[in-house]
Amino acid sequence: MQFQISKELIEKIEQLIEQQHNKDLLLYLNDLHHADIAEIIDELDLDDATYIIKLLNSEKTAEVLMELDEDNREKVLSNLSAKEIADEIEEMDTDDAADIVAELSEEIKDQVIANIEDEEHAENIVELLRYDEDSAGGLMAKELVKVNENWSVTGCMSEMREQAENVTRVHSIYVVDNKQRLKGRLSLKDLLTAPSSAQISDVYIKKVDYVKVNTPGEEVARIMQKYDLEAIPVVNETGKLVGRVTIDDIVDFIKEEADKDYQMAAGISEDIEADAGILDMVKARLPWLILALLGGFVTVRITGNFEDAMTKYGVLFFFTPLIAAMAGNVGVQSSAIMVQGIANNTLRGSLIKRLLREIGLSLLNGLILAGILLLGSHFLLGQAYIIGVTVAISLISVIIIASTIGTVVPITLHKYGIDPALATGPFITTSNDICGILIYFTIAKFILGF
Amino acid sequence: MQFQISKELIEKIEQLIEQQHNKDLLLYLNDLHHADIAEIIDELDLDDATYIIKLLNSEKTAEVLMELDEDNREKVLSNLSAKEIADEIEEMDTDDAADIVAELSEEIKDQVIANIEDEEHAENIVELLRYDEDSAGGLMAKELVKVNENWSVTGCMSEMREQAENVTRVHSIYVVDNKQRLKGRLSLKDLLTAPSSAQISDVYIKKVDYVKVNTPGEEVARIMQKYDLEAIPVVNETGKLVGRVTIDDIVDFIKEEADKDYQMAAGISEDIEADAGILDMVKARLPWLILALLGGFVTVRITGNFEDAMTKYGVLFFFTPLIAAMAGNVGVQSSAIMVQGIANNTLRGSLIKRLLREIGLSLLNGLILAGILLLGSHFLLGQAYIIGVTVAISLISVIIIASTIGTVVPITLHKYGIDPALATGPFITTSNDICGILIYFTIAKFILGF
Known part of the structure; x- marks a missing residue:
């Protein structure tokens, strides 16, 4: 220890x-x-x-x-x-x-x-x-203890002892029929307390959780966590017991998946450790930074298109990092909630309902933030009233669009079988920077008419 | 199922x-x-x-x-x-x-x-x-099966059977002395294969992993994961066996912590579900957005201070979202690596060594990105050579500073007992936006002399 x-x-x-x-x-x-x-x-x-x-x-x-x-x-x-x-x-x-x-x-x-x-x-x-x-097949081990439903408790003790010798941890004893099809289970506790004269078919529990060889690891983890299982039997297409997944492997799996999602959200691909070699680090990090840089080119282009504003409303350009930051943060919040909801299987209801909910929330947050911005822009930054109003209106719009993108993108990716975790981090912040700045200048142009 | x-x-x-x-x-x-x-x-x-x-x-x-x-x-x-x-x-x-x-x-x-x-x-x-x-004390249950080292295997069977009735899953049988101090363990498998004439003291395993009541949950999880344990006994200050933590609770704990860290990195405090009430959502998300907004005020202020550049080098202001985005992304990458390294206990070596490593990596990434920027700014955005060089030099500096902040802040927080996960997300992006823009304009002023 x-x-x-x-x-x-x-x-x-x-x-x-x-x-x-x-x-x-x-x-x-x-x-x-x-x-x-x-x-x-x-x-x-x-x-x-x-x-x-x-x-x-x-x-x-x-x-x-x-x-x-x-x-x-x-x-x-x-x-x-x-x-x-x-x-x-x-x-x-x-x-x-x-x-x-x-x-x-x-x-x-x-x-x-x-x-x-x-x-x-x-x-x-x-x-x-x-x-x-x-998949369950990839996570399972072949080692397990199984008995035939037609055996007697005493009759199978020695057989079980022999099988147990090859199994690190026994957990459950699985009950199969003559064709090796999974019928139920027998807990060690039941065995400890069962009368030795009983037949397996009298004492075994017919209800048994199981997964199929092709069940995804995430689903195996979800089931084992939900039902507090320490091992789960795996059957093949014909219902034959072919292996079992134990909780220690699932703990490792959960931890690895969580680490991967966390890194993905931070713009780091592949499961990399703090001590990884410098070239592995570059490979995992540089592509996302290049994506962000290319996104940055687009924002330069967009901002440049509104160059005309510079003579009369140059101050607008001071606010671009603020607008981009708000768009990025809101987008990341929305997408993180969606990605987690998808992973934990807690999303209910239609996409439209969820989107309306998220927009409602953004509107509420946006109004409060716009209020703070109005006050701050006037009293802290000493800007003209019309500039504050322009930026505040843009801010509300940007926040609503950013949360819409953050909501729709992960759900859409998931729908097409792509890992929604891809949609967090640089991907969302970059696309929201672009949309945010475009919306900002468009609204400003409409209000101020430059 | x-x-x-x-x-x-x-x-x-x-x-x-x-x-x-x-x-x-x-x-x-x-x-x-x-x-x-x-x-x-x-x-x-x-x-x-x-x-x-x-x-x-x-x-x-x-x-x-x-x-x-x-x-x-x-x-x-x-x-x-x-x-x-x-x-x-x-x-x-x-x-x-x-x-x-x-x-x-x-x-x-x-x-x-x-x-x-x-x-x-x-x-x-x-x-x-x-x-x-x-803590281990908060995660443990009092239910467990224990035997006295002075008992015989047969003599304690009925006692164990009785105890087992109250315990959902038996896992290990713990061995204690007359003062209830933890001495070792007995696996169910050993029991199944032990000769019935043996004494407990002959068959029990003296090596047993355990934690103390005040051991933090993260540490309990780390130990159970590392040693593939399904239950771990908990002792109090005097070495007395007072409970045990089972893996199902640790699986829930790991999942919750991972969810919390993930949300924290996205600027969402408290463990919130996709279906939480709208007011809970506002409470979890708005404070981070306000932080980002206030940070935005600072960037407006800084940018405003370089207003003089607008007449001659107005194009510099088109690049601020790009600089801010790069600073934010690099900072988040560095801090995520640190936060995970701290959580998984895989950080070795001194802060200085780690920092030098991260700076080396940033320099490498920065040079490549600066190269892309130089080409892009000239050929894609049609900017003058001197502007490209100015922005490229700033970009390298910004990336190095951003990764330094991303590395130092989590380690420092951890050193002072604050959850380093706080340092990811909006906190890092906002401070890096501010530093990034300040560095950018300062360098630009130095090179272009406005």
């Missing part, structure tokens, strides 16, 4: 490796949780990392590998032979094994699979590789 | 309530999961909602109440007497019970607690109310 990584610890480990004090290293590392060892390895250079992976036994390293940063794992694995990788895979649960194999190059992949001795394990991995990684 | 809420379903329920067809209602509702019933009730008006709560038995409604929207729950509970609420509380796990009681007004709270018949349950709830709701 009290494990804490530190510079001193890393230096100590590096020293032990250099001096090849394998005994001390093993003594220290074998006492640590695999997630802690992974944290240490993530801080070492490739040679040292490989040294430790080769030093520890494959039961331990299989788990360590799973916890490494993807980049580091790729590098470490490239230092191992296909046989060595297969030995690691042999020790992993099928879901982890499939994730690792999926990361390998096509050529190595086949070699590794050919080197797995446990034929059933290899077949299971190949089966899992078929599914999309963000 | 296939439960899907629909307008027709709600209308059907409303009809059954109106006609007081209690038998049909009970038949339908008792077959549903409590989370599904809650989804239905969230769509009904208060009278209908109360009708259903009073119709169902308290074992069912206790669970339904937990799943309701907080606003709706508050309303429904205000329609129940203290005795009725106490009856519901009686059926809940201590953690849920404490959450509900904490939402009640001081006066009702005492009445409800006084009406709880199970004295131990009442005491447990009062104990839980003492802890901060976002």
